[in-house]
Amino acid sequence: MSQKILAINAGSSSLKFKLYDMPEEVVLVSGLVDRISHEDAVFTYKIGGHDDKHETVQPVKDHTAAVQLVIDALLGSGLIKDKSEIIGVGHRVSHGGRYYTKSVEIDDDVAEKIDELSVLSPLHNPVNLLGIQAFEKLLPDAKEVAVFDTSFHSTMPRKAFMYALPYKYYTEDGVRRYGFHGQSHQYIYGEATRLLGEQATSKLISCHLGNGASICAIKDGKSVNTSMGFTPLAGLVMGTRSGDVDPEVLPFLEEKHHLNSEDVRSMLNHDSGLKGLSDVSNDVRDVLDAESQGNDRAKLALEVYVHQIQEYIGSYTTDLEGLTTLVFTAGVGEHSAPIRQRVCERLGYLGVKIDDAKNQANEVEIEADDSRVKVMVIPTDEELIIARDTQKIVG
Known part of the structure; x- marks a missing residue:
């Protein structure tokens, strides 16, 4: 009905x-x-x-x-x-x-x-x-x-979600890695599997690259690791969010610049990331334009941004014990051929090789013929996952 x-x-x-x-x-x-x-x-x-x-x-x-x-x-x-x-x-x-x-x-x-x-x-x-x-x-x-957002990541093993803090903060306060963008990563796995079959997507890394960004390692349909943590601030360099930072930096800045916790939280969430590094914009397109005009800060911001993505892909390939499929999604992942090209150019050791023409054309499958890993561009559809779950409950 x-x-x-x-x-x-x-x-x-x-x-x-x-x-x-x-x-x-x-x-x-x-x-x-x-x-x-x-x-x-x-x-x-x-x-x-x-x-x-x-x-x-x-x-x-x-x-x-x-x-x-x-x-x-x-x-x-x-x-x-x-x-x-x-x-x-x-x-x-x-x-x-x-x-x-x-x-x-x-x-x-x-x-x-x-x-x-x-x-x-x-x-x-x-x-x-x-x-x-x-x-x-x-x-x-x-x-x-x-x-x-966090539900899809509930399958992560303890070794992936625990922080090495006193254990009481986990048991009493729930301090652990939760992960986010769950609907997006879940949709990406399902759509890639529909297109390629389960065997080809058994060891999949989903790169949700937008103003907010996260990477998820998915093994046989289950999230086994993801870059965001206790909050959506952790992991990758994002539009205005810092991603991973040495925790000792925060009290250092508080003491040196007389900041309170709200000041620091605002700085990390709203004034960091690509915006903070480049002093140009939180938008990848603007930063790429500035780089092309010789802006060294924009160039640095993009290098840090891409390097962080590459680090996580390498790490998560270890979690998956190999890599069969790499997927790019969300605003940057779906539309920025230059970022996809830069991310993939140092992943040859994993068997990743993209076709420049396919990448520039934003085709669904952009890997080169001799790539050992499938590389895909899939528009995400978080709303469809929301609708499916809602229908299951109300139906």
């Missing part, structure tokens, strides 16, 4: 959505409310497979107003006659902590725990909760489901 499911990805000033007809997985409407809380918020959406976009610029006070805008557009499209036709709303939630290793229907206790875990994901969990509360208010008959 056909069921209409909404997949929601709420950001601090944005609300991304897709309405699916499940279980056929047909996208009926997709769109984005951007610049929430501004007078010039932008609402764009398109119907099904049509290329024509509907766009309006108008004041959007808060997430509740954004949700109302979405519901009005869905009703106006004629694809639903009444909002009660939407039986489930799946929400991407950043951090599930030790509480959740799979998606769950949201009740008061789940909402409280999402709020409690905001300390571990301060940029994401609070706004994820805003989205949940807005839909509860405006779609009271729909079941709401939390789909956690």
Whole structure:
């Protein structure tokens, strides 16, 4: 029986959505409310497979107003006659902590725990909760489901997720590696396996390279290691996030520059990464442009960025005891041929070799004929994973 499911990805000033007809997985409407809380918020959406976009610029006070805008557009499209036709709303939630290793229907206790875990994901969990509360208010008959970024990584072995801190901080406070971008890495494995078969993807590394970035080692469909950690700050150099830093740097900076913990947290999350190193931008495209004009700081930022990705790929090949498939996804991974080329050019020892023409053309399979490893470019679809999990729970 056909069921209409909404997949929601709420950001601090944005609300991304897709309405699916499940279980056929047909996208009926997709769109984005951007610049929430501004007078010039932008609402764009398109119907099904049509290329024509509907766009309006108008004041959007808060997430509740954004949700109302979405519901009005869905009703106006004629694809639903009444909002009660939407039986489930799946929400991407950043951090599930030790509480959740799979998606769950949201009740008061789940909402409280999402709020409690905001300390571990301060940029994401609070706004994820805003989205949940807005839909509860405006779609009271729909079941709401939390789909956690961390769930896919619950299969990691202890040797991969434990930190070498006093053990009590793990047992009492849940300090461990959790990992994020779970929906993306899960989708990438599934799509690569659909295209190549299970044998070719038995030892797969998924590189989710966007403004936020992470790498995941997937063995026979299970996450065995991932670069983000206790929070989404760890691992790779990102747009504005530092990635891995010697912990002793932080008290040193606090003492020397009279910073408090909030100052340091803000610096690590908002002023570091490509932006901090290059002093140009958090956007890879801007940094590449600056490098081409002779900007040495931009060149350095890209060298550090690429080197960190290469380090993790090498390390995770050890975790997998080999490598059969390397996949690039997300904004940078899907669209930046120069970054893919730079990452792969020093991976020949692993059997990775790409075809320049295929890479420049953004083909799905970009490996050279004599490459021992499949190298792929696959657009991610986190919303589809959200819709599938929601349909399982509400169906």
